Amino acid sequence: MAENRCPMCGKSNPEEAQRCVFCQAQLKPLAGGEEPQQPSFSFSSSDESEWLKSLRHAVGEEPSFSEETGQEEPDWLARIRQRAQTERQSTDGDKNQLSSWLSDTGGESSAAGEEDWLNQLRAVTSVSQETTEEPLLPSQEERRMTTGELRDVRDRLSRIAGEPVDLSAGVSPAPQPSETVPSSAEAEQPPQAPSGETSDLTEWLRSLEYTGVEQSSEEAKFSIPLEESTELPYSGLAEFTGESELGGGPPEGEQPDWLRAFEEAPTAAETPSAPMSGEETPDWLKAFEEAPSVEEAPSTTEPASAPVSDEETPDWLLELAQTFVPETPGDQTSPFVARVSPFAEEIPPQVEQPKEVTASALQPAAQPEPTAEAALARDVDLTDWLAELEGEAIDKEAISKAFILEEEQPPSEELPAASYPFAGIDADLLGAVEAEASKEGGLEGLAPALLPDWLQALRPVEAVLGETPAASEEELQVERAGPLAGLRGVLPADRLVIQYRKPPIYSIKLRVTEKQQRHIEALSDLIKAEGKPADIKRENLQAPRRLLRLTLALILVLVLLIPLLVSSPSLTPTGLVPGEEVRSFYSQMSLMVPDRPLLVAVDYDAGYLGEMRFAATGVIENLMLKRQRLALVSTVPSGPLLANDLLERAQLKLTQVEPAIRQGYALPDRTVTLGYLPGGITSLQEFATFPRRAVFAGLGNVAGEPQNVWGHVVVQDVHRLSDFAGLLLITDRVDTARAWIEQVEPALERRPFLVITSAQVAPMLTPYVDSGQIEAMIWGISGGMAYEQLAGVPPHAAAYWNAYRYGMYVGFAFILSGVLLRSITVAFSRRRKPNEA
Amino acid sequence: MRAPFSTALAIAFGLVVLLGYFIPAPCDPANPGLSCTFLGIRVVFLDWGAILAGVAMLVGIVNLALVHWRKVRMAGKERDLLSAVFLLAFLITLAAGFWFTPADVRFQRAVLSIQTPVEISLMALLVVTLAYASLRLLQRRSGLMAASFVISALVFLLLMSGLLGLFQQVPLLRELVNLINRLPLAGARGILLGIALGSLTAGLRILLGADRPYSG
């Protein structure tokens, strides 16, 4: 099926739909002068009772309302409105809202006619509307209907039922001057409607007031108190309801035949209603006859869609007759019953008494049953368009819930108006009216209106409300005095006064506990910290470091190399004055007995070779010149190698000065390498005690054979350490020196213990010098060069001394520049901080 | 107790050696006495210790060679080709030592020709490192100790360079220079005392069995 998209809401509609079933917007644009297509099921206004038309119009003015507001309505409501609109459009409107719908005999009504009476109705309601703040429901006053007015309504209805009503006769204009509610039948004045009747009908309709009895929220929809009414919010219907005498009812004698027929023949609804005898069939009835197919539309919620034939009462009417049987035998004041009364003649006697339709039937059982008249006078359940006329917001949702149609029903399907003669007429309304009538007891003898099955099926009250609790006793109480007299569900003032108390004054100051305050502070700190940019620690770049390191190395190399290249080796070192320690050392060396070998311990590493060579070479040269025999031992693995290297370098140097030194001092004859003491300084204890046990193999011979070094001529007479002339320790370590001092020195038995060490160790060994454990000590290049000066050996360290001095100056400069750089940095940072502050 | 046997053994050997230190060392072979006994025992223990130290050194060297061997055999980024150079040099030196013997002058010169420059180069690198460190010393550290360190370094650099040597001719200045030369000795003595006391307590922990660096 092709979809027809609504331009307003965008929802899909059936292809043949003219109006959107959701928002009632025009689906297909109208040509100039073209009027909206009227539903096919229209009946002539002349044949339709005015009151019936007015009911239809009153209920059927939904499309304009919905069109104006453009609000999305439920499907069921849209369908109802559509149907109502079509019905309305089929009848002629009367500018006078009452007269229009009463006199409307045809089904052809124009939109203008509809709008006229609707406007009239609105005008009436706007005048009659009090400034209340009840958005949903009209005021109680507005809903109130007098008994007399209800009686009038009933009279009207009975007259309509008893006489061939010329529906074409218009209804007299409503007494309210502010009527602006257009009537659907306004455009088509029913010509044959008796003016008197119309005026009466209009009058009673106008006099109807919708006074909702506030029994409960639900019941308020249905109950209409039969009180004195002031103004009618829905003037058109008010007249109708007024004439229907809600709350009261016509005397029993004056009960319309149609209404009486409902009472006598409760089952009459099941039988086809007889056509109106000898009377002109209203157009709308004719429409039912003409369009039987339309009545057979698959409307599960509106089963009363049977076509009305001239010969038989429409099924819907029968059902309606069944439905609107008054509750009580004497209660025949239901206007709805009166409404259907014109067709009572058509209802065969065997028509079953329609079921009682009261508000209680619609409501849960505990609720009171409003009369039909009260139901008529209800505002909310009539239509929301009536509420719109009144200018009051109504609970559309509540209404929509009450009229929820089944989804199977195509909403856009146009059903003949005859199928829904009472379309828009809320059964709840009828029930409320009835209940009200029964409550007030105004309508005597009227059977309570019974809702047809189809209408009952429509009513979702039971489904939605379910087991709505019965209204409390309090709500059921009828107010006896005051302006709200006659209303139900009025809040008892006494209780309110008792219950009323001064509302507690709550301090706006938030009570925060300490724990919460701590949490707040912690959370706020966290949030603030999130916004703060994290201090990114600046990474130290490696490239500048390497560059600086390279620069420093280059400077050092140049400073050390240039003096070596420029200076003469024989240059006397300047600034080098032999100190006391050097002189003492020299004197000790001079006292050395040459016939005894001197034990020389070479305990320095190859890395310190440069410094130790400069420090010890002069001493060795002096010993060689003195022809001193030397026995070398070491506690480091590379010691013997370094010892031999020391001897060879010293001899080589002496050869430059004294070439005969090689022959005079042959190293293999004058020196012996005892080797490496296994275990390092651990073996010093043993060496000190048993030197021949501590070391005996030496480095061996060239053939790799172990050799007893103690058989060498140099040490062949040595059995203890005291047999040596003394001990000369050449070391660059404090631990080694300390070990030799602590382990070996006692075994020397006052033999001189001399130490040649590096500059870094000398301060730690000075106490031993002061204590006498070390006879004398020289250290570093300066000590060696000073000794060379004293001993008169060839000074080969002068050039190196200058390089050494300049290197010291460069080191001094480096440290000083670091200090200056730091001072400048600190000064600038301090300046920057106050500026930033 | 963890490793009770090892602990007992360590305590026993330590006490013997310690007692031998306090017992007078001179031992008359004609009249040995207790001193000779303790001395003999101590000497034996020391011999064993020396042997173990030598063997440990050998084991350590073998372990070092194996570590470098595994590094050479590793795959990917962890492979170190310099370990191959090490192994090559090690094997060559080992072979030469066995062939030429350590008494051979040529072998000695070969070893010294390689070892001496390498270690002296490292020493030279140390000089540059210390120079760079001294340049950034105050940036790295602050406070009285850093300031005194820097000042003392500057003073002794001047003293060691012989710049103040001329002042030593003047008696007063000579005394002053001598005083300055002796200032670091007091601090050094204090540090050495503290280290000695720490070593004492560490040794006592071993003797008491409270500290067991051996698992047993």
Added chain:
Amino acid sequence: MSISAVIGLVFLVLGVGLMLIFFFARRTQPARPLRSISAFQRLRRALGLAVEDGKRLHVSLGQASILNSNGASALVGLSTLERVAQLSSLGDRPPVATSGDGTLAILSQDTLRSTYRRLGAFDMYDPDRGRLAGPTPFAYIAGALPVISREQVSANLLIGNFGPEAALLCERAEQQSAFTLAASDALPAQAALYASAQEPLIGEELFAIPAYMQGTPIYQVSLHVQDILRWVVVGALVIGAIFQFIVPLLGGGSP
């Protein structure tokens, strides 16, 4: 017995007695709080960061043999290695220990093995993690430098007997942006490390490392004894200095 031997014996007996007294008295008295040393705080943080970063720690034990008089620093290094192995057992990379002595290398392997066995993580033990870096000081430095630069080391602990050449290790660690804590019993090394290491320990702070890293009472007790003995030495020095000053004034000869 010489006077020096007597004095040594006095200190020995005093040290043993105080250690036993304080050790048993600690059971009833609360432990004395140790003064805060920033080096250990940074060390603790560096240990955690190393585990988190998936890197290892490098413990350098120095070149002193336990047979030597400066072997006490090696014992401190071994106890530190044990603690580091415990703390870094959660990490991916086990620590590596380098030493300059054969006995120290064997003991470092033994310490790692016993620690992992006690932790039940014997599969983490690798004999190569406790190695001899070099027999001589500079060879030891040359063998330890590649460990710092190539084996994902984030923190270096130089605890033991070092020479001033240890500054080369500190410089390499700084180039690798690694943390360095250095402690040596040699004065020249302390001077060099003061200028080059991030966290140097001066003097006898080396022997306080086990007390700060391990909660064993014996270490804290020995630290306490060490403090008492220091005061004894200070007192003896002061008394001796006074005596040396007073005696000449009183007309007595120099002792």
